[in-house]
Amino acid sequence: MHIVFVCREYPPTLRGGGIASYIHEMAINLIRRAHSVTVICASDDTRVFSDRKEDGIRVIRLSGGDFILPQIEKSSLIKKMRCLYRFFSYRKKILRQIEQLKDVDIIEVAEYGAEAYYLSKCHVPVVIRLHTPTLLDRSNFSIKKFNIRTFYDYWIGKRELSILSQFKYVTSCSASLKDWFLKYVPDMTGNIEVIYNPIEISKWKTEKIDYVENSILYVGTVMEGKGVGDLIEACRILRERNIPVTLKIVGKWGTYAMKLQGYVTDNHFDWCSFEGNLPREELQNLYSKAKISCFPSWWENMPLVCLEAMLAGNVVIGSRNGGMTEIVTDKKDGFLIEPHAPKELAECIYKALMMNKNSVTEMKKNALYKIQGKFSFEAVMQFMENYYVSVIKDYKNEKGPLG
Incomplete structure (x- = not known):
């Protein structure tokens, strides 16, 4: 299989968190199991585009990201607003990059950050991986209320949840997170498969x-x-x-x-x-x-x-x-x-x-x-591979011979 991961950050990066670690470990282990992997992420320096092999993985770091890292680019009020005025342009860039790839079998993208905004237009199956939505209120396991001071979180959080109805294939890293989505995103059309994050x-x-x-x-x-x-x-x-x-x-x-x-x-x-x-x-x-x-x-x-x-x-x-x-x-x-x-x-x-x-x-x-x-890769990877294969098969059956 040729699996494409779309993510907000990928090591080495100044922005790395749990999602970056998960995708890095998944990519390395899929390569070990003779699959082909491409990662599409944002470059820490939003002025720079790169496309290179890293540990056998093709890593494409896009320019034009919707953030500012003051350690790399001089900050300003206008640049801080990139999260709004670059939201649509950057996500269109993700779609254009995927369309240039060859022989893609399946795409996985986190719900966090709404980077799947235009990916329903792809002609390959897209798996939404639930990590933690922006609107999840950790204080009481509900949904965050609107607050003018956190306007952007609310704005992007609404977009994260709104696009989920467009996708049929969804996985969650925990049963607890699955329960939250079932309660607060009732218009989700896909079944949510719980597949734990594996560890080496x-x-x-x-x-x-x-x-x-x-x-x-x-x-x-x-x-x-x-x-x-x-x-x-x-x-x-x-x-x-x-x-x-x-x-x-x-x-x-x-x-x-x-x-x-x-x-x-x-x-x-x-x-x-x-x-x-x-x-x-x-x-x-x-x-x-x-x-x-x-x-x-x-x-x-x-x-x-x-x-x-x-x-x-x-x-x-x-x-x-x-x-x-x-x-x-x-x-x-x-x-x-x-x-x-x-x-x-x-x-x-x-x-x-x-x-x-x-x-x-x-x-x-x-x-x-x-x-x-x-939680070991031995326990999880076979489950994940079988899930990918079933999604690809279901997608092809649904599209039929004419696509």
């Missing part, structure tokens, strides 16, 4: 437990809905009890992250450090030193960082809301806590800190067993 076990698995006592790690976008503020408060509570925890925060920054760092600096919390957005390869060293990895999101879909931390032998603490309940079995291979609850989180962290290395090793063994059976 050999890349993250460690054989020994060699952590630094009282060390805590957070990996992910630094935003309020991820519960990062709750985590800092939980650590503050523990420090007041003379429990010398340390916290490292790794992930993409934004306005909220800068505000949070200001709070940490103003209060002289020298036990808390912000490491910035690091390549996934650099995370291995941080995972190896952390005893606990904590992901107290108000809601989460299917975070790869949670699986990485479990494979690295960390004691993982996650939220009871969303897809982490599909990853973690409480007290067996990790811990689950209620979101919005710093005091409960502090107690759970303390319980994890009291675990000895034998208990941590047992929890890691349970985690590895589960990941091998549900």
